[in-house]
Amino acid sequence: MAYADEKTMLLENRIRQKFDNLARRGEKGLITFVTAGDPDLETTVRLVLEMEKAGADIVELGVPYSDPLADGPVIQKASLRALKNGTALKGIFGAVREVRKQSNIPLILMTYYNPVLRYGLAAFAAEASTVGVDGVIVPDLPVEEAAPLERELTAQGLYLIPLVAPTSGAERIKRITAGDRGFVYCVSLTGVTGIRQGVPPGLEDFLDCVRRNTANPLAVGFGVSHPEQAREIAKHCDAVIVGSALVKTIEEYQNSPDLLVHVKNFVHSLKEAI
Numbered sequence: 163m164a165y166a167d168e169k170t171m172l173l174e175n176r177i178r179q180k181f182d183n184l185a186r187r188g189e190k191g192l193i194t195f196v197t198a199g200d201p202d203l204e205t206t207v208r209l210v211l212e213m214e215k216a217g218a219d220i221v222e223l224g225v226p227y228s229d230p231l232a233d234g235p236v237i238q239k240a241s242l243r244a245l246k247n248g249t250a251l252k253g254i255f256g257a258v259r260e261v262r263k264q265s266n267i268p269l270i271l272m273t274y275y276n277p278v279l280r281y282g283l284a285a286f287a288a289e290a291s292t293v294g295v296d297g298v299i300v301p302d303l304p305v306e307e308a309a310p311l312e313r314e315l316t317a318q319g320l321y322l323i324p325l326v327a328p329t330s331g332a333e334r335i336k337r338i339t340a341g342d343r344g345f346v347y348c349v350s351l352t353g354v355t356g357i358r359q360g361v362p363p364g365l366e367d368f369l370d371c372v373r374r375n376t377a378n379p380l381a382v383g384f385g386v387s388h389p390e391q392a393r394e395i396a397k398h399c400d401a402v403i404v405g406s407a408l409v410k411t412i413e414e415y416q417n418s419p420d421l422l423v424h425v426k427n428f429v430h431s432l433k434e435a436i
């Protein structure tokens with residue numbers, strides 16, 4: 163049993179407050195993902211602030227990694243670009259600190275487990291908390307092995323966001339989403355991240371199943387790429403997560419003075435739609 167059954171709610175956590183506010187307003191949340199350090203960390207800071215202005219409710223920062231097994235080609239390439247300019251956890255913490263000087267937007271780090279282990283679990287949790295991170299997603303850390311990291315994160319007031327997939331099954335979903343988790347990351351399909359069209363078959367049933375097994379808000383990611391499609395999916399959950407489609411825009415305009423404008427327009431169109 164990795165996750166604690168009984169856990170005090172992280173009432174001061176920005177993610178929790180954000181979902182409470184969205185629910186009160188009857189609004190759907192938009193979570194945007196960018197790879198930290200793509201094309202560079204200064205731009206990452208500006209992108210986060212611009213996305214917030216355009217309507218993003220929560221931002222997920224990807225820690226670039228050489229072997230990103232849950233990621234499709236778009237985010238793999240972004241990771242390579244970020245690694246090439248030396249992006250690592252230390253610098254990313256610095257970027258978060260910069261964002262926090264100007265913004266209270268909830269921030270999540272998406273990182274594979276290896277960089278966290280190398281940093282040290284306690285040091286990672288303490289530094290993340292100090293600079294103003296609110297939650298962490300670790301796609302290659304199974305619940306069964308998550309207790310040591312989760313203990314450190316919880317002690318610092320951070321969530322370890324659980325991932326559930328259509329293949330998870332009701333019993334497992336119930337177990338890994340028990341207690342206050344901030345939200346549950348519902349992976350829309352079996353596969354890797356990437357730009358996709360339409361709504362995956364069976365998504366509604368899957369989300370109904372998750373809903374029956376947890377009281378936490380549900381956010382859906384993997385393949386959410388277009389405003390219309392985001393609207394359809396948002397009908398069945400509390401928030402949508404958009405990564406690759408945004409990262410692709412950044413790739414296209416990385417050398418253009420209009421990068422921020424293009425990102426702003428895209429994020430705005432997504433938030434308007436949901």
Ligand SMILES: O=P(O)(O)OC[C@@H](O)[C@@H](O)c1c[nH]c2ccccc12
Pocket residue numbers: 195222224232233237272299301354355356357383384385386387403404405406407
């Ligand atoms: O890129 P997509 O298909 O829009 O999916 C979301 C996503 O990018 C982000 O949440 C993410 C990027 N890499 C991940 C690895 C695992 C889980 C989630 C992620």
